[in-house]
Amino acid sequence: xxxxxxxxxxxxxxxxxxxxxxxxxxxxxxxxxxxxxxxxxxxxxxxxxxxxxxxxxxxxxxxxxxxxxxxxxxxx
Numbered sequence: 001x002x003x004x005x006x007x008x009x010x011x012x013x014x015x016x017x018x019x020x021x022x023x024x025x026x027x028x029x030x031x032x033x034x035x036x037x038x039x040x041x042x043x044x045x046x047x048x049x050x051x052x053x054x055x056x057x058x059x060x061x062x063x064x065x066x067x068x069x070x071x072x073x074x075x076x
Contacts, residue, residue, distance in 0.1 A: 004065055004076065007040045022060045034059060041065070047072040 008017045008029075015028045023029040029037065037059055038049045047069065058068045066076045 003044065004062055007037065007044060010040070011036050017062060020061055024056045024060060029059075041069065045069055045072075045074045045076075047074060 005017055008015070008023075011033050012029060017023070017028065020026050020028055024031075024034075034054065034056065038054055041047060042049055053068070057064065059065055069076050
């Protein structure tokens with residue numbers, strides 16, 4: 001998950017992403033950050049995120065992002 005943490009820290013530095021249960025509920029990320037996160041994941045992992053998949057539940061914490069990427073065939 002180091003790569004994911006690096007990406008998140010590029011979006012909003014200095015947050016405790018590792019221990020967060022929900023980035024959005026805890027105020028670590030907002031809806032604009034979600035767009036940036038999705039773009040970064042697409043660029044870094046070579047995946048395409050459909051608009052229907054761009055929901056906070058898929059990106060709410062590190063395990064959720066890892067599960068989402070794994071479902072896209074990416075090994076994180």
